[in-house]
Amino acid sequence: MKKALVAVDGSEYSKYAVEYTSDLLDKEKWEVIIIHVIPTLEEFGIESVAPPSLVEQLFNELRENAKRIVEEAAKVFREKGFKVETLIKEGHVGKTIVETAEEIDADLIAMGTRGLSGIKALILGSVARYVTNHAHCPVLVVRKKEVKR
Ligand SMILES: Nc1ncnc2c1ncn2[C@@H]1O[C@H](COP(=O)(O)OP(=O)(O)OP(=O)(O)O)[C@@H](O)[C@H]1O
Ligand SMILES: [Mg+2]
Numbered sequence: 001m002k003k004a005l006v007a008v009d010g011s012e013y014s015k016y017a018v019e020y021t022s023d024l025l026d027k028e029k030w031e032v033i034i035i036h037v038i039p040t041l042e043e044f045g046i047e048s049v050a051p052p053s054l055v056e057q058l059f060n061e062l063r064e065n066a067k068r069i070v071e072e073a074a075k076v077f078r079e080k081g082f083k084v085e086t087l088i089k090e091g092h093v094g095k096t097i098v099e100t101a102e103e104i105d106a107d108l109i110a111m112g113t114r115g116l117s118g119i120k121a122l123i124l125g126s127v128a129r130y131v132t133n134h135a136h137c138p139v140l141v142v143r144k145k146e147v148k149r
Contacts (some may be wrong), residue, residue: 004021007037021142
């Protein structure tokens with residue numbers, strides 16, 4: 001079986017990428033690994049200002065949220081008959097996706113063009129950009145068809 005690493009952040013762009021990829025791939029040929037990465041403190045840039053208890057609470061919420069995000073995506077693939085696994089990691093988001101793809105020897109990474117911050121002016125979000133620039137395997141970056149640019 002070939003391996004597709006599907007990166008999700010719970011955004012509508014990410015959900016669209018999940019729908020699209022689950023329609024595109026053949027479940028007889030591909031197994032799916034869903035990944036969500038919780039950014040590190042440095043990426044939030046709050047390490048020196050926020051009290052530890054607040055940081056702890058924030059990360060607990062992010063971990064709970066991460067479970068929901070990966071399960072929701074896993075459900076879409078499972079209902080279409082795919083073999084699915086889920087991963088939740090912490091670290092630099094783009095780097096962690098690329099390193100995980102290498103670790104599991106992925107044949108494809110699938111993701112959306114934009115994500116939660118969804119700044120309309122950006123053609124590609126920073127995670128999509130990082131992964132397309134650094135991945136060792138093909139990357140499917142799914143743009144919504146109706147979004148004209
Ligand atoms: N934390 C994450 N874990 C896993 N996949 C992610 C994560 N964040 C984004 N992605 C994937 O990358 C795609 C593009 O999102 P990206 O974060 O690059 O755009 P953005 O949120 O609009 O911009 P930015 O984060 O640079 O402000 C998403 O649709 C999703 O597939
Ligand atoms: Mg983002």
